[in-house]
Amino acid sequence: MADLTIQGLTKRFGGVTAVDDVNLHVADGEFVTLLGPSGCGKSTTLAAVAGLDRADGGRIQVGGTVYFDAARGIYLPPEARSCGLVFQSYALWPHMTVADNVAFPLTLRKVAAAERKRRIDEVLALVEMERYAGRYPHELSGGQQQRVALARTLVYRPAILLLDEPLSNLDAKLRDRARAWLAELRTRLGLTTIYVTHDQIEALSLSDRIVVMNGGRIAQIGTPQEIYERPADPFVADFIGTTNFLPARVVGDAPAGGRALLELADGQRLEAVAERAAPGGSRVTLAFRPEQMQVAPPGTAPEGGSVLATRVTSRSYVGGNWQVGLELAGAALRLEARQPPAEDRLDLWLPHAGGILFRGGADVAA
Known part of the structure; x- marks a missing residue:
């Protein structure tokens, strides 16, 4: 095993900069996910580490080996x-059995027959596919084929593991089971891993740290809890989970760590904790999760928050809960509730703490 260091990585395709000055260190045995929308640069970064794409600038080092250094003219081909x-895509040879598919990398490396068999048996047991060694790919489910593809990669004992959306071809139920299995396997392996996905559930449930990318740059690096609870900007807040954004104006100066009095476009007011100083009259956006909101019984004012009058725009049953669409001062909000509101008007309670104040408007994900 080894750690991975990426410094100033840049990759262009014509006039488009796909990866723009990316810096990242992945510790030995750490599982790090590159997360973001299509075109954000996550797969291009992975391809540069693997050597499938030659970067235009920067440096990549795994352990004590320099894979790429633009300044020194170093570029190791993928096979090195x-x-x-x-x-x-599983990319299994259809005319080969499971055992033969897994053996292929060892055959290319001229590993002795006895050692080859020992490694094949070992890795098939690791991915729980030893009973299927004699089957062909068309006799396996999608999840089983993905396990074979992973076994074929692990059998030659790589220094780092690179996974490019490996579960995206599976249906929803298989994907859930595969995610649980992969979480268990990563604990047993302890192998330095870079995982690329646009699926936030995969990222949150599997990762030691998440790297959120946007427009070829890193928007935020942090643990799953940090990324979800303390997003660095509106893009991250919007991309991870469901977030409501409420534009407002600050009434009076608010000190860092103190409460800011906010006025909405319809004149309603609420309070929110300001992590950074917010000058009076400035435009801000309050971001908060649906689970932080509550329905306030008519005529009540629960402590620790503000009550705002909203209009109900939709009600959707999603199994166990209702998703309720609300309109507040021109902003569309989403509320999670056990029961749908009976009226078209609803009093909404927002806590003073828990939301995040961003300066200016919310530049959210597409």
Whole structure:
């Protein structure tokens, strides 16, 4: 195993900069996910580490081996890098059995027959596919084929593991089971891993840290809890989970760590904790999660928050809960409730703490 260091990584395709000055260190045995929308640069970053795309600038080092250094003219081809790469397509040889598919990398490396058999048996047991060693790919489910693809990568003992949306071809139920299995496997392996996905549930449930990317740059790096609870900007807040955004104006100066009095476009007012100083008259956006909101019984004013009058725009049953669409001062909000509101008007309670104040408007994900 080894750590991974990326410094100033840049990759252009014509006039488009796909990866723009990316810096990242992944510790030995750490599982890090590159997360973001299509075109954000996450797969291009992974391809640069694997050597499939030659970067235009920067440096990549795994352990004591420099894979790429633009300044020194160093570029190791993919076959010289100890990277295990698993794509979203299984890429199994259809005319080979499971055992033969897994053996293929060892055959290329001229590993002796006895050692080859020992490694194949070991890795098939690791991915719980030893009973299927004699089957062909068309006799396996999608989840089983993905396990074989992973076993084929692990059998030659790479220094780091690179996974490019490996679960995206599975249906929803298989994906849930595969995610749980992969979480268990990563604990047993302890292998330095870079995982690329646009699925936030995968990122939150599997990762030691998440790297959120946007427009070829890193928007935020943090633990799953940090990314979800303390997003660095409106883009991250919007991309991770469901977030409500409420534009407002600050009434009077608010000190850092103190409460800010906010006025909405319809004249209603509420209070929110300001992590940073907010000058009076400035435009801000208050971001908060649906689970932080509550329905306030008519005529009540629960402590620790503000009550605002809203209009109900939709009610959708999603199994166990209702998603309720609300309109507040021209902003569309989403509330999660056990029961749908009976009236078209609803009093909404927002806590003073828990939301995040961003300066200016909310530049959210597409």
